Amino acid sequence: MKANTIAVAILAAACAASCAMPNKEPPPRPFVGTTWVVTLELPPPGEQPWVRFGDGYMEGFGGCNRIAARYVQDTVGSKAIAIGRIETGRKACDARAQAAEDHVMGVLQMASSYAIIGDVLAMTGSAGTLRFKAVQVAKP
Numbered sequence: 001m002k003a004n005t006i007a008v009a010i011l012a013a014a015c016a017a018s019c020a021m022p023n024k025e026p027p028p029r030p031f032v033g034t035t036w037v038v039t040l041e042l043p044p045p046g047e048q049p050w051v052r053f054g055d056g057y058m059e060g061f062g063g064c065n066r067i068a069a070r071y072v073q074d075t076v077g078s079k080a081i082a083i084g085r086i087e088t089g090r091k092a093c094d095a096r097a098q099a100a101e102d103h104v105m106g107v108l109q110m111a112s113s114y115a116i117i118g119d120v121l122a123m124t125g126s127a128g129t130l131r132f133k134a135v136q137v138a139k140p
Contacts, residue, residue, distance in 0.1 A: 036132035
């Protein structure tokens, strides 16, 4: 009987300890290789702006045209980033999509730092902040 009482007490203590532990945030998504979709207050119609970083090269879609640029980053501490001149197409599109692309391009071009918490990327610079959400891309 005494063994049952001790077992119940140990089980109750283990349950209390596990229930009291706060939920941990998931580990941050990797900066390189993840497809990041821009989260805008007023999203443009159609395909949403996105970027993907890899080995010093950024590619994506600005909201109207494909975009690409070289970049350098400090992955050790400050999470600093510098994006080179962003190359883009010249496709015409509606005014809302063009405004979204202009905003995305302006902030990306001036980005100087980034932070990743879970599956959210924030890039900040003198032109403001862009927030991105990591998305799963279907493999061919």
